[in-house]
Amino acid sequence: MIAASVAPGVSLLPAGLLGWTAALLLSHRLGRRQRIQGGCLIGLGVAGIAWGALHDVPLDITRILAGNQGLVSLLAAVSFLRLVTRPEAAQRDAPPPRGRKALWRTLIGVHLFGAVINLSTVVILGDRMTTRGRLGKRRALALSRGFAAGAFWSPFFSAMAAALTYAPGAQLGIVVLAGWPMAAISLWLTARDLDPGNPGGGAPFIGYPMRFSALWIPGLLVAIVLALHALVPGWSILAIITLSAPLLTVGILLARQRRGAWPPLRDHVGRGLASTVNELALFLAAGVLAAGLISLTGQLGDWLPFTRFGPPQAGLLLLVMVGLATLGMHPIITIAACGVWLAPLHPNPNLLAITLLMAWGIGVPANPLSGLHLMMQGRYGIDGYAFLRWNASYVLKCLGAGVGLLYLYGMLLGVPGGICRGG
Numbered sequence: 001m002i003a004a005s006v007a008p009g010v011s012l013l014p015a016g017l018l019g020w021t022a023a024l025l026l027s028h029r030l031g032r033r034q035r036i037q038g039g040c041l042i043g044l045g046v047a048g049i050a051w052g053a054l055h056d057v058p059l060d061i062t063r064i065l066a067g068n069q070g071l072v073s074l075l076a077a078v079s080f081l082r083l084v085t086r087p088e089a090a091q092r093d094a095p096p097p098r099g100r101k102a103l104w105r106t107l108i109g110v111h112l113f114g115a116v117i118n119l120s121t122v123v124i125l126g127d128r129m130t131t132r133g134r135l136g137k138r139r140a141l142a143l144s145r146g147f148a149a150g151a152f153w154s155p156f157f158s159a160m161a162a163a164l165t166y167a168p169g170a171q172l173g174i175v176v177l178a179g180w181p182m183a184a185i186s187l188w189l190t191a192r193d194l195d196p197g198n199p200g201g202g203a204p205f206i207g208y209p210m211r212f213s214a215l216w217i218p219g220l221l222v223a224i225v226l227a228l229h230a231l232v233p234g235w236s237i238l239a240i241i242t243l244s245a246p247l248l249t250v251g252i253l254l255a256r257q258r259r260g261a262w263p264p265l266r267d268h269v270g271r272g273l274a275s276t277v278n279e280l281a282l283f284l285a286a287g288v289l290a291a292g293l294i295s296l297t298g299q300l301g302d303w304l305p306f307t308r309f310g311p312p313q314a315g316l317l318l319l320v321m322v323g324l325a326t327l328g329m330h331p332i333i334t335i336a337a338c339g340v341w342l343a344p345l346h347p348n349p350n351l352l353a354i355t356l357l358m359a360w361g362i363g364v365p366a367n368p369l370s371g372l373h374l375m376m377q378g379r380y381g382i383d384g385y386a387f388l389r390w391n392a393s394y395v396l397k398c399l400g401a402g403v404g405l406l407y408l409y410g411m412l413l414g415v416p417g418g419i420c421r422g423g
Helices: 002-006 013-025 032-054 061-066 069-083 100-117 120-129 137-152 158-166 172-194 212-231 237-297 311-326 331-345 349-366 371-380 384-390 392-413
Strands: none
Touching (some): 032 237, 100 120, 100 172, 100 212, 137 349, 172 392, 237 331, 371 384
16 A cells, blocks of 8 residues: 555555455454444445446446555554553553543543544543442543544544545645644533532542553654655655654664563554454445445436535535444545545535544434443443434534634635535
8 A cells, every 4th residue: 555655556456465364364353243234335346346347337446455455554553652652551550530620631642642642542541430339420421422523534543544535635734723623622512511519420530540641653644644744745645644653653662671662563464454344345345346336436427515615515415424324334435435426526625624524523423333332341331222313412413613704714715605506
């Protein structure tokens, strides 16, 4: 994937073949739900490809097997950061903080660490915050919402990789800056809901003893990525992150442990990467679905429900995507489908990417079957549908804020509004 970004003539097909080989070799680790979901996505994609082939649409093997290679590469690269960014090391023996300050430190901590090292942050903090094996509603919501809010802006989330893949031409700097207000709103709404100063809030919130001095590694990685992007603008952001994350991890491990750095690296390559098989299979299957949709839409003419993509359409799309998330549909599926569907309109890529990120950041708390909620169900015994009930009001408020921000961003980006029906 890195070679294809640096040298456009290099094909992504070998990387795609390796990804599918890994998924097949690790398929025994997939759960029943993941098998069914992946099979459905591949089946729908193959049906679309077959329809296109019957109507003389050229078969693009690279698109089918490597359409989401950027997502797959980012997933593997970012997983290395777990080896050097573990916030529990310096806080293992510290007493748990209590009260409003503890709530904010926990929210911001899981948000910032999660924005870089992803889902493992929730496990690290959650295991430290349990009381007799139980996490409790407020602590579970603080961790899940704080983590999910990273999808609004983090370059290291799969959400950003998906948005940049299906909104080609989007500028990372604009998209990240646009995501910060939404992340701040979501954290503020969560803090207000869980405020221990609220008379109905119950006992004081027991949080995580976070020390933000440990954030220097995520901050360094962000600086490296931005610097490389400025120096070599021809490289994609996904390629830069894919290259930087493992190299930074190796460098820090060597500086800390010297010869002792190799055992954890070897263990991660041999075992740690295998733990991402669920996401790997989902991204590969979604790539087949996207290829099928491209083949199918090429035969359906130019009809679309509207003729431009402005703030009204972006708001409508956000509502539909979050609504589908409440039914258990993963955001990568709706992002792939909507990105392909809207491509003939040539939408403003920044507005489209911002919309897709909002759909992911709001859709995950709304989705009872999201990977985040399934992990918390398996580890802490909290039913995924409980999160759907607990987050209903939060999701509606985030949707209202998101639609308002999309109108504001549309004005700032110079995107005209108005809903026009296509013919």
